Amino acid sequence: MTATALTRRHLIGTALAAPLVLGRPAAAAAGARVAVVGAGFAGASCARALRRIAPEIAVTLIEPEAQIVTCPFSNLVIAGMAEIGSVSHGLDGLRAAGIEVIADRAIGADAGKGKLTLAGGGEVGFDRLVVAPGIDLRFDAIAGYDAAAAEIMPHAWKAGAQTLLLRARLEAMADGGTVAIVVPANPYRCPPGPYERASLIAHYLKTNKPRSKLLVIDGKDTFSKQGLFLDGWAELYGPLVEWIPVSQAGSLLAVDPAKGEIVTEFSRFVVDVANIIPPQRAGALAQTLGLAGEGGWCSVDPVSFESLLVPGVHVLGDAIIAGAMPKSGFAASSQGKACAHALAAVLGGEAPQAPSFINTCYSLVGPEYGISVADVFRVGGSGKIEAVEGAGGTSPRDAGADVRRDEARYAHGWYASITTDIWG
Amino acid sequence: MTAGKRGALLGLVLTSLALPAGAEGARGDMLAGSCAACHGPEGQSPGAIPAIAGIAAEDMARLLSEYRSGALEGTVMNRIARGFTDDEIAAIAAYFAALR
């Protein structure tokens, strides 16, 4: 690879400074190479933190997309409250941080030989590999719902073209139409995400098409921040939103995009706009590399995030089951940073320190109505990631309009901060 | 190496020098890492959440202890501060103070 010579020179420049940085045994890690797959919340956070903590380690990041379009805040785009450009982030900030970014897709790896294979034919050598591919949507789980059906009944659970498609379908719908959001059973990306989406679509309908109806057809009987969402919907949208738990309609069986039909165990709905959020699994590369276990998700050591199935390969973000941590962008970023600390220690010949994580998921119930769930996490006595007892929790249910307005502002503040921290 | 890259490296080395040295520095960086998601890189918030860059160690320790005890009330900081011990708060405070 032509980049090797450049990388070596990087190393000389940075290795000199390294002993001053954190008093780590930089000499041991000098010349070490880490390859990171995926420049989303987890991978980009890990790559960036590793450059900061251990500049003597060369970091290569592989990502096929020139711009990361984030799922967080994509619900605002769907509701017409923001443009897609405001949730799109280029990768130049990562390059400026000293990361070598390769625009390609990883298709295979030999962990023993330390080689990653790219779709374009190239190879990347590594001492440690980090895989952060996000999720894949399971197009084999619902009868009638495949990639072609998603062009008519969008999932919009990966942001970009699908986000704009759902937006366009809502705009094209006449006043008085019916919209349905179909929500899967756990686990899936962003537990409160479907309900924030329901909230903001309800806001759009109430403002622009007030005779319309929104059905939330759920694969569960309980959900994240449930009391807060139900209170907010009653207050802001009244009967426009109807939540249908699985005990009422049963699980989703099939869809027919041509007829706008959604069939569950006990019901059949015909709607004008359907947003089907299908079941998910770890991104395809995790399956190819043998990192995923039963159920399609990856299991890792909670301190180093090293795969329990393939030594030398670390897995992060939505692709893993991370104990009590949810599949969120915040959690993915927090894991990426902890993994960077572990990699710096291990490559420097030291034992990794105990990690510490935070997650907060803000949701907008309306443009000026924010709620949140927050937790601090440690590796507990069980050897799993656990929420620290006595800390964390949701926004109070009896808070006034001023608190909801503050939390809506802070939700925007969070988005500005985390995206600057990762891609800025 | 392009001039841009060299500039970036230089910048990186300079900011790195400001980090506290030793294992304590790494621990502070670990504990404070997730604060950046809300307060921005190195506490320099670009948006609506208050910046916390440049807060002196004793002030930071006092603020976090007061959020933890409830003496100070916020929308979210009480829920977060309750997850940290005195010793961890001291490490976080030292970390941010050293970034000044």
Ligand SMILES: Cc1cc2nc3c(=O)[nH]c(=O)nc-3n(C[C@H](O)[C@H](O)[C@H](O)COP(=O)(O)OP(=O)(O)OC[C@H]3O[C@@H](n4cnc5c(N)ncnc54)[C@H](O)[C@@H]3O)c2cc1C
């Ligand atoms: C509607 C919605 C709202 C949400 N809101 C929030 C929120 O408010 N707060 C929050 O914290 N989280 C939120 N989330 C969750 C958040 O989007 C995910 O948890 C987060 O994206 C997970 O990060 P990740 O790095 O694991 O995966 P991703 O961010 O998906 O990144 C994976 C990256 O890997 C790349 N990739 C995949 N395969 C390969 C390969 N073979 N080679 C190279 N690159 C590859 C992909 O192109 C992608 O860029 C929301 C999600 C949705 C759907």
